[in-house]
Amino acid sequence: MKFPTKAIHVGQIPDAGTGAIIPPIYMTSTYLQEAPDKHKGYDYTRAGNPNFTNLEQTLAVLEEASYATVCSSGIGAITGLISNLKQGDKVVAGNDLYGGTFRLFDQVFKNFGLSVRVINTQNLDEVEMALQEQPKMIFLESPSNPLLRISDIGAISKLARKYGVLSIVDNTFATPFFQNPLLLGADVVIHSTTKYIGGHSDIVGGVAITNNKDIKEKIDFMRKSMGLNPSPFDTWLISRGIKTLALRMERHAESALKIAAFLEAHPKVRKVFYPGLESHPQHALAKKQMTGFGGIVSVELDLNMEQTKKLISSFRLFSLAESLGGVESLVDHPASMTHASIPKEEREKNGLSDGLVRFSVGIEDVDDLIEDIGNQLVNS
Numbered sequence: 098m099k100f101p102t103k104a105i106h107v108g109q110i111p112d113a114g115t116g117a118i119i120p121p122i123y124m125t126s127t128y129l130q131e132a133p134d135k136h137k138g139y140d141y142t143r144a145g146n147p148n149f150t151n152l153e154q155t156l157a158v159l160e161e162a163s164y165a166t167v168c169s170s171g172i173g174a175i176t177g178l179i180s181n182l183k184q185g186d187k188v189v190a191g192n193d194l195y196g197g198t199f200r201l202f203d204q205v206f207k208n209f210g211l212s213v214r215v216i217n218t219q220n221l222d223e224v225e226m227a228l229q230e231q232p233k234m235i236f237l238e239s240p241s242n243p244l245l246r247i248s249d250i251g252a253i254s255k256l257a258r259k260y261g262v263l264s265i266v267d268n269t270f271a272t273p274f275f276q277n278p279l280l281l282g283a284d285v286v287i288h289s290t291t292k293y294i295g296g297h298s299d300i301v302g303g304v305a306i307t308n309n310k311d312i313k314e315k316i317d318f319m320r321k322s323m324g325l326n327p328s329p330f331d332t333w334l335i336s337r338g339i340k341t342l343a344l345r346m347e348r349h350a351e352s353a354l355k356i357a358a359f360l361e362a363h364p365k366v367r368k369v370f371y372p373g374l375e376s377h378p379q380h381a382l383a384k385k386q387m388t389g390f391g392g393i394v395s396v397e398l399d400l401n402m403e404q405t406k407k408l409i410s411s412f413r414l415f416s417l418a419e420s421l422g423g424v425e426s427l428v429d430h431p432a433s434m435t436h437a438s439i440p441k442e443e444r445e446k447n448g449l450s451d452g453l454v455r456f457s458v459g460i461e462d463v464d465d466l467i468e469d470i471g472n473q474l475v476n477s
C-alpha cells in the first residue's frame with residue numbers, strides 16, 4: 098500500500114458492533130474488568146485507550162516503524178523520552194531547535210542533573226567530537242525550526258550508532274510524507290502532531306515513534322507515570338486529520354516553493370530560508386533525504402524591528418499566531434514569539450535575528466497568498 102492509502106485505512110477498522118465506518122471516540126477514563134486485572138487490554142485511559150491505539154498504528158506505519166506512543170503534545174512526547182535519562186547523563190542537541198524544546202532541556206531537565214550541549218549538527222566533525230564525550234542522546238530537527246537547516250540524518254545516525262548514542266529526530270516540519278528518519282538510521286522520531294499531522298489547528302498532540310521495543314515500553318511507562326497522555330477526542334481528531342496528510346503536504350510544498358521564489362526576487366527581502374530553493378546551502382542534502390521540502394518559509398527582511406512587527410500584523414490571510422502546519426496560513430516572529438524562551442545571545446549566535454519572519458504556508462489559493470504578501474511588503 099502507498100502512503101495516502103495507508104493514511105486512510107491503517108488503524109481505522111470499522112466498528113465491529115455497529116458497522117460504523119469511522120471508529121467511535123472512546124470518551125472513558127476507565128474500563129470494566131471481568132475480575133481483578135482481567136480486562137480487554139485497557140484498564141485506565143492515562144495508560145491506554147482504543148483511540149490512542151488506532152492513531153499509534155497509523156503513525157507507526159506512516160513512519161515505516163513498529164511502534165508509536167501518542168502523548169499530550171510534542172513537548173509531552175519529548176518529555177516521555179528524556180525522562181528515561183538519569184542524573185549526570187549528557188544530551189547533545191542541534192543548534193536550531195524549537196524554543197520550547199530548548200527550554201525543556203535548559204530550564205527543566207538541567208535542574209534534574211542532565212547536561213545539554215548545543216552543537217552545529219550541520220558539521221559532522223563537530224558531531225563526532227560531541228559524540229566522543231559519550232552523551233546518551235543526540236537530538237536534532239531537520240529541517241529545523243525556524244531556519245530550515247538540514248542535518249545529514251543518515252551520517253549522524255551512523256556516527257551515533259558507532260559511539261552507542263541514541264539518535265532522535267524531530268520530524269515535525271517534514272512529516273512522514275516527505276521524510277522517514279528511521280529508514281535513514283535514526284532510533285526515535287518525534288512529531289508535534291499539533292502541526293501538519295493534525296493539520297487543522299484544533300488540537301495539541303505529540304508522538305514518539307521507534308522500532309525499538311524497549312524504548313517504546315519505556316516511553317509508555319513514562320506516559321502513564323507522568324500523566325503525558327492525550328485525550329481520546331484529540332487523538333480521534335488527529336486520526337481524522339491524518340487522512341488528508343498526503344494531499345495537504347503536496348499543496349503546502351507546492352505553494353511554499355512558489356512563495357519562496359517570489360520572496361527571493363523581492364527587493365525588501367535579504368534572505369530566504371527554504372530547502373527547496375537551489376540557493377539553500379543544503380539543497381542537495383535535502384533532495385537526498387527528503388522527497389519534498391515542506392510548507393515553512395522563513396525570511397530575513399530588509400526592515401527594522403518596528404517595521405517588521407508592523408508588517409507581520411498587517412497581512413489579510415497570514416494570521417499572526419504561534420504554531421504552524423494547519424490548512425490556514427500563519428506568520429510568526431520567532432524572536433518575540435515561538436523562540437523567545439531562548440536567550441537573545443544564544444538566539445543570535447545561532448543566526449536567529451530580530452528581523453526573521455516565519456511563514457507557515459497554508460493550502461489557500463497560492464495567488465491569493467502571494468498577493469497578500471506582496472501588497473503588505475509594498476506598504477512596509
Ligand SMILES: Cc1ncc(COP(=O)(O)O)c(C=O)c1O
Nearest residue numbers: 170171172195242269289291302
Ligand atoms: C519542531 C517542533 N517540535 C516540537 C514542538 C512542540 O510541540 P507541541 O507544541 O505540540 O508541544 C514544536 C512546536 O511548535 C515544533 O515546532
